[in-house]
Amino acid sequence: MPDAERVERAMKSFVKDFGRTAAIYMESCIHCGMCAEACHFYEVTQDPKYTPIWKLEPFKQAYKREYGPFAVVYRALNLKPKVTVERLQQWQQLIYDSCTVCGRCSLMCPMGIDIAALVSQARHGMYAAGLIPHELWAVTERARLEGSPLGATPKVFKDRLEWLADDHEVEIPVDKGDADVLCTMSSIEIMKYPDSVVATARIMNHLGVNWTFRLDGYEATNFGLLAGNSAAQKQLTLKLIEAAVSCRAKTVILPECGHAYTALRWMGANMYGEPLPFKVQHIAEFLAEQARAGRLKLKKLDKSVTFHDPCQVVRRGGAIEAPREVLKALGVELREMYPTRGTNWCCGGGGGVVANHRADELRYKTFKIKMEQIEDTGAEMPVTTCANCRQTFDDGQAHFKWDVKMHSLLELVADHLVEDDA
């Protein structure tokens, strides 16, 4: 693609989604630099280029020149020069490698600017210009063409379900025409943590829910969202929605995956064009609801536990207390990290960063924050409710030869179900 076309595509795509809220944000930054203090990439490097608002600099420049209320003045007097492809190329690393869209900076900004949302918007522009890390592009294409970024095609998923059902002696309903609950999984779970699939089945069966997996809509991972490919995001989202509509599901349960929650729970209806005809819950919310209703009978887990808050589920998703309610139902001693809940540090692998291996070295630096946070609690086991975080922890554990293993909340619940005597 010629350079001029790249820039034009990037800017058109960036500006295309521009609405009032984004414009308010663009008009409000006072360059106080406080957002740097909230960013884990800045925290570990002290490099000012990782200041969150700086990651948007070419896009701010483009907004002022092409779209803002005084754009005509900026253009006429060339007060803001045109963004060049070289500049966008320089910023690719800042937009994709050193931002997990965790939104901690958005909590810090004294002006109230949701910087993370602007980074997501900037990714639309970068994607349109073809200025995206190759690995992220490749998995997004794979998801778009095959239905899964990690090769968990419907055939692979079906084979896995049969194997898991057989191996673990658990009933796993597939493709029911009528189900109250549609369960979904993330590709990381299907391919790397299949015990989560089994755990989901065990819990649903334990609760006596009329549930199913559907081969036409099981993959909750949405690399379209992470990459900035809106068309792919919509395609992947609509698959889930159509599968849920097909089986007349009243509830869609999203797996332990942070961005899958954002994609369907908070963006799904907007992609669909109307309110969703079913309820959307993260698995931790579903488990908390069942525990609250007294339906989830659990054996006590006699350990001290610390909880890693997945950014998209907790800070930006609002399911702040649900995982803690589930841990309480497990009877653990919960030792909170500092900071915790909305201000907890990101694992460093969100926003597609863990899938982008050229960012590994930087990501490992940020991971040290998590290691320190967890060790400071003195808890016996860390637990989270996001497979992407878990994968980042497993990778960090291997890299640093750290003797701490991250656990899945879902799998802990499944392992501690009180089975009926009958």
Place this chain on the structure above:
Amino acid sequence: MTLLEFARGPGLQWSITIFIVGVLWRLLGIFLLRTKKDLSEPRNPATWKGLRLIALRSWPRREFLGGTAFGEVMGYAFHIGFLLTLFFYVPHVLFFADVSRGLIGTDLQGLTGFAWPTLPNGIVTLLAAISIAALVAVLIHRIVNPVKRLISNFDDYFSWFVTVTPLVTGLAAFAHFAGWPYERLLAYHLLSVELLLVWFPFGKLMHAFTIFAARGATGLIFERRGASL
């Protein structure tokens, strides 16, 4: 026409006109943009409660305080000093009353029976001095701090200049600086205020308005999700 006559007459009229038209243009340019309705099912139906972010974000969370305390304290110092000086210094209050009588035929006392409160000159002088000192501190911080230096542009430095200048010229006029004629010092003060008014709509000083919109917009979105404010 003397410099003071210009500053009191056409200078003031034009700067106020540019200020009002510019502010309205910029605000309308933002607020007339489309906004998509959020169709997601809210976690908290009373999303308007998110507007509390407008107040909440006035001070950082405890977890963030360490790295930002200097900016917060200095920011508050110069804003409070500037605003108290602007609104409670006796000559300013008389000036606003005069403008009010010219525009609507009466002033606050005529309307409500209550006089606009004022602060003693000594206090105002101290406040203005604190404000200038804080502004100098934030300028130095902007220059020496690597993050702020990187993200700063012309707007940051010029907005700083047009903010500090009225304080400095005001203090100079009050103190009859270097024995200069009071009329000249007053003209400089008025012109510096007019420069601030003219620049206001085009630069970051507009955050005086957009801060409420940005915090409010984020508050509404985050409250809908039940996300951390």
